[in-house]
Amino acid sequence: xxxxxxxxxxxxxxxxxxxxxxxxxxxxxxxxxxxxxxxxxxxxxxxxxxxxxxxxxxxxxxxxxxxxxxxxxxxxxxxxxxxxxxxxxxxxxxxxxxxxxxxxxxxxxxxxxxxxxxxxxxxxxxxxxxxxxxxxxxxxxxxxxxxxxxxxxxxxxxxxxxxxxxxxxxxxxxxxxxxxxxxxxxxxxxxxxxxxxxxxxxxxxxxxxxxxxxxxxxxxxxxxxxxxxxxxxxxxxxxxxxxxxxxxxxxxxxxxxxxxxxxxxxxxxxxxxxxxxxxxxxxx
Numbered sequence: 001x002x003x004x005x006x007x008x009x010x011x012x013x014x015x016x017x018x019x020x021x022x023x024x025x026x027x028x029x030x031x032x033x034x035x036x037x038x039x040x041x042x043x044x045x046x047x048x049x050x051x052x053x054x055x056x057x058x059x060x061x062x063x064x065x066x067x068x069x070x071x072x073x074x075x076x077x078x079x080x081x082x083x084x085x086x087x088x089x090x091x092x093x094x095x096x097x098x099x100x101x102x103x104x105x106x107x108x109x110x111x112x113x114x115x116x117x118x119x120x121x122x123x124x125x126x127x128x129x130x131x132x133x134x135x136x137x138x139x140x141x142x143x144x145x146x147x148x149x150x151x152x153x154x155x156x157x158x159x160x161x162x163x164x165x166x167x168x169x170x171x172x173x174x175x176x177x178x179x180x181x182x183x184x185x186x187x188x189x190x191x192x193x194x195x196x197x198x199x200x201x202x203x204x205x206x207x208x209x210x211x212x213x214x215x216x217x218x219x220x221x222x223x224x225x226x227x228x229x230x231x232x233x234x235x236x237x238x239x240x241x242x243x244x245x246x247x248x249x250x251x252x253x254x255x256x257x258x259x260x261x262x263x264x265x266x267x268x269x270x271x272x273x274x275x276x277x278x279x280x281x282x283x284x
Contacts (some may be wrong), residue, residue: 009149009151011151011152012086013085013086013089013151013152013155013156014083014084014085014086014089014151014155015082015083015084016081016082016083016084016139016151016154017081017082017083017084018079018080018081019078019079019080019081019082020077020078020079020080021072021077021078022072022073022074022075022076022077022078023072023073023074024070024071024072024078025069025070025071025072025073026068026069026070027067027068027069027070028068029065029066029067029068030062030063030064030065030066030068031064031065032064032084032085032086032087032090033061033062033063033064033084033085033087033090033116034061034062034082034083034084035059035060035061035081035082035083035128035132035158036054036059036060036061036062036080036081036082037059037080037081037082037083037132037136038054038055038056038078038079038080039056039079039080039081040056040077040078040079041055041072041074041076041077041078041079041080042054042055042074042078043070043071043072043078043080044070044071044072044073045060045062045068045069045070045071046067046068046069047060047062047066047067047068047069047118048066048067048118049067050118050189052119052120054120057122057123058120058121058122058123058196059120059121059123059128059129059132060118060119060120060121061116061117061118061119061121061128061162062118063115063116063118064087066118081136083155083158085155085158085159086155089155089156089159090159093156093159093160093163094159094163094166116162116166117166117169117170117173117185117188119189119192120196122199126161126165126168127161127162127164127165128158128161128162128165130161131157131158131161132158135154135157135158139154169188172228172229172230172231173185173188173229175228175229176188176225176228176229177224177225177228187217187225188229190215190216190217190222190225191215191217191222191225191226191229191230193214193215194211194212194214194215194222194226194234195226195230195237197211197214198211198234198237198238198241199241202238202241202242202245202263202264203242203245203262203263203264204264205264206234206238208222208223208234208235211234222234239274242263242264242265243263243274243275245262245263246259246263246271246275249262249263256268256271256272259271
């Protein structure tokens with residue numbers, strides 16, 4: 001990604017801040033929803049007791065009124081972006097996203113108060129991530145060329161994507177086997193941690209029994225909950241990631257044998273069956 005020159009922009013709909021540092025530490029209660037993005041290096045976060053190590057492959061959503069600890073300690077420097085959409089804009093868009101037309105017409109100026117599901121997300125797994133990965137490079141490029149940037153439209157479109165993602169997450173939370181919402185959220189955090197581990201290690205051998213233990217769930221409860229939320233079992237999700245990577249490598253003219261080795265398939269015959277079953281194209 002192109003290096004970003006100093007940028008700190010604020011208007012009535014939000015703030016967009018670029019940071020660059022080698023050492024930094026702060027503890028505070030957040031005043032607004034924010035998106036955390038790392039352009040280079042690693043940032044360590046603790047949000048309401050949950051720890052996140054944020055690199056360039058994911059972004060972090062932090063809700064308002066959260067207990068936040070941030071640490072940067074890298075002699076090579078860390079560059080990042082924090083986006084703070086205006087609280088009233090967030091509430092208005094959330095309300096328009098899930099209220100009936102009758103409610104919006106009858107009570108047009110009542111703002112709700114919405115809790116965001118905090119977590120790290122890969123840029124390709126939801127709408128907000130895709131929006132950020134597609135638009136941040138343009139913001140950087142336009143800023144470096146001293147072009148005007150329509151931040152109002154940027155904030156609005158980002159929150160519209162977030163609303164769809166959050167409503168989808170709330171729908172999936174209902175599938176988790178618990179009555180209390182707080183229990184559902186904790187269960188989501190545990191299976192989400194397991195998903196993050198899979199995302200980072202899917203080319204290696206992953207032991208589902210050990211993975212379940214690491215997130216403090218029984219194997220059956222873990223597999224059932226993972227499938228209820230992500231609509232795939234852990235086994236199916238690992239296979240999906242491997243085959244997506246396989247298609248990418250095959251498109252780059254890697255051989256079947258090379259691809260098989262790189263994505264963690266121990267048996268070339270089974271790999272050929274898998275790519276045939278899932279309609280993965282190859283010329284080798």
